[in-house]
Amino acid sequence: MSLGDVPLLQFLARRPQPVWVNRAGEIANPLDALKPHWTNAAYDQLDETGVEWQQITFNLHHRCIERPSDPEACTAVSSNWILVATLLDEGFVVVTATRRVDAGLRQAVHGVLALLQPPTPTPELALDPQLIALWSRTGMGRMVLQFPWDNTPLGPISDWSESTKMLVSMTLEWPERLCLYLGDEMIAIYNDDYIKVLGQKKHATALGRSYKDVHPEIWEALKGYCCRALAGNVIYHRDNLVLMDREPTGMGMGEAIGLEETYHIWSFVPARVGSSVVGFINESSEATARVIAERRVRTLRALSIATSLATSQELFFNTTLDVLAKNAIDFPFVIMYSVHPLPDRERYKLVFHSSLGVPHGHSAAPSTLTVRVTSANHKTSSTTSSCTAATKLPITTPWPFVECLTTQQVVNVPNIGKITEGLERRGWDQQCEDAIMFTVNAGSKEDAPALVIIAGLNPCRPFDDDYRGFIDLLVKQISSGLTM
Structure with a gap:
């Protein structure tokens, strides 16, 4: 398999933080860690070439190959970065880097989370503090941390695989409108910008719900595309008409209107963990005003x-x-x-x-x-x-x-x-x-x-x-x- 066949590569290319890919087993020494097969633009701006960085990335690569399902083995921390490695069934190791939160900001983040916590602590409090700090940087990330996932088919975050957490992290940090639909039930997790697609009416209840419950008015028209995406196919439409029910009050001069005429450029891209499709990613940009x-x-x-x-x-x-x-x-x-x-x-x-x-x-x-x-x-x-x-x-x-x-x-x-x-x-x-x-x-x-x-x-x-x-x-x- 060529590197171009790696799933999600087009998304990783646009990630605002460094990502690089190596073929499993081809890093024989620490210097090889500085020569990845593929990098995104953010990696190209990365100023990390010292001995410490070489050793950390070299060790992380080999630990990920030896113990791919061990979260601790697939995580490394340098003085400036948190690194998470994922071994794909296709034989590639994908490493994503997130800049470390400094001590003052980290303390502030935990203070905000403490205010958001319900009186009875939830199991999510046992999560890795670095993951909490990472997700807490966005409004939707904080909502994801506080959501009662144990009441959904996905179960609590603590039971999610590292690959799933990586997909969620990518979704939350994506610079454009992005929604991740996980599992056969297509449970929605989305970033701040995707709220513009949903509108405030849908956003109030969309997180953690299935695609057909989030979008009942378009489910019959799009369920075939959803099934194709879960089967591993990429779907793309440009200037696609979608009649959405997304605003709560009257948008006309008088009574509330029903469905709203909208147009979107959107795609469904299968989200894979190894060779398995675990859901799909919906990237959407609105073209309503132009059309x-x-x-x-x-x-x-x-x-x-x-x-x-x-x-x-x-x-x-x-x-x-x-x-x-x-x-x-x-x-x-x-x-x-x-x-x-x-x-x-x-x-x-x-x-x-x-x-x-x-x-x-x-x-x-x-x-x-x-x-x-x-x-x-x-x-x-x-x-x-x-x-x-x-x-x-x-x-x-x-x-x-x-x-x-x-x-x-x-x-x-x-x-x-x-x-x-x-x-x-x-x-x-x-x-x-x-x-x-x-x-x-x-x-x-x-x-x-x-x-x-x-x-x-x-x-x-x-x-x-x-x-x-x-x-x-x-x-x-x-x-x-x-x-x-």
């Missing part, structure tokens, strides 16, 4: 190109609707009304023009409306207005046309579940709960608007600053196109 931004930019670009070719107002309206139809995720439904000022200049007649996702005759899209806008309805200076329950019109005229026509700003309309019952479920198979309204002017805002557009919002994304920015650009794009 969604690219989709929205495509919509804006297509709108700019298509509307620039429109030779009449009617064609402009139809072209705009055609472009929005291609982005069903961000626009689950759209309703367009042409606006016609009446002679008294205080009333507008709104005539239904076209729609997406709205069945003919649905109450959400009356065929005609007359809206009175008086001087009492003054314009506001804000760029976005919110419709409250007090300003909503009766269900027969469900939309706040007065506010929209008066302010000529984007109006938020939350909690529209009753209004949208019976609409087509474009994009996601979920009912739309929030919408926005805006006017389109052929001239200045002092002139009567030419169009009112009502658009449903993505039920699987928060109406955050990015979404608002996209809507603002969309409104400007449509308005500028109509004035040309």
